[in-house]
Amino acid sequence: MLGYSLGTAVAVRATTRHPDRVTGLVLTSGFARLDNRIRLAVDVWAALLHDDPKLLAKFLTLVATGRDHLETLTPGQLEAAVDQLAAFVPDGSPEHVALVAKVDTRVELAGIAVPTLVVATTLDGLASPVLSRELAEGIPGAELVEVEAGHNIGAEARDEWLAAIEKFLGRLS
Template sequence: MTTTTPAAFARTVRGAGPGLLLAHGAGGGIEANYGPIMEELAAQHTVVGVDYPGSGATPNAQGPLEIDELVEQLVAAADAEGLDTFAVSGYSLGGPVAIRLASRHPGRVSSLVLSATFAYADTRTSLAASIWHQLFESGQHAVLAQYLNLMALSEPVLNSLTPAQVHTAAEQLAPAIPVGTGDQVDLVRRADVRGDLAAIAVPTLIVVTTGDPLISPSLQRELAAAIPTAEVAELPTGHLPFAERPQEWVKLIGDFLARNRKH
């Protein structure tokens, strides 16, 4: 377990209205993953998110990350903001966090939105995460940035760029890779919330990123099939809906939350 205290997790709070908790992806952060749609989300909700250890302003962990700890940090942030109930949006690694949160605190979660995510890492995802982890830990961050462009962008978007543009994008990305990336990607390989799925009883939206090279659409659909209350929306994007199709992504989220808001 980490030695990070609850107060050490950097918190983002925006907007007013019904609660909406955000759980970000590995190697990302609240601003990196939700920044492009934050204004729209905060227009209708009190949005609360925490950055995992080694992302944003949260200090690096002193040991392996665990899903349950990330869940409790997010719930603690909701408590601090006076939110008794809330919807939860989980992106990528944030999906298992959101699922476990709904499982452990069923009376507090009103609905779930799970985007580009998984209940466990299949062999393909585990291999991708292993290479990601090795490149990060060996300090090959420029090569890692190229690999992330390959594994995160949809084929049409990647092919719309020239090799020179991809090289430039990787050079810009490399210095911005969070220091906690290794720990977070390690958790991707270990996370397994399949045992939590059958008990989820709240309205759940699965946003399947159909051009996703990192988390295959089939793994995302497998998740949807295991949640009794799930509905599926398909978004023609790679693993970064906030970069490729932010307006379509936020509309899916916003419309679903509005339909399932408890009065």
């Protein structure tokens, strides 16, 4: 099972509630608890969600994109990315934000008994790599890999992320 961002908490909970259904776990850009950075981001995210989608898109782009990747964009590309994000606020977003605000799976980490890879995004301005390291430390035998990317690892370091996952999965076979 692979969990990304908030999905790491969902994956942890699913793994501990249904251990017979999970044989391996990959947790990327995750957290078992909120730190002050995420707490503040959630507050801003919730406040802007209904009032100003364009400003919300700018905020999320700022905190979710690694500096190096952000600086490769031309002003036109940046504006287009923000516009695209602002135009897409999926149904369930308020519930998503509310769920992020409640995450605390720290007690469950010690109960994970499957091989686990934790991928920390080292340039992440939303889910600090410290939180991914805490995930790895809390799960017995977990392997930690750090990838130089912001929260948007799929756009910023897709190949490195995929290589880490494939290497991990190859050892499970």
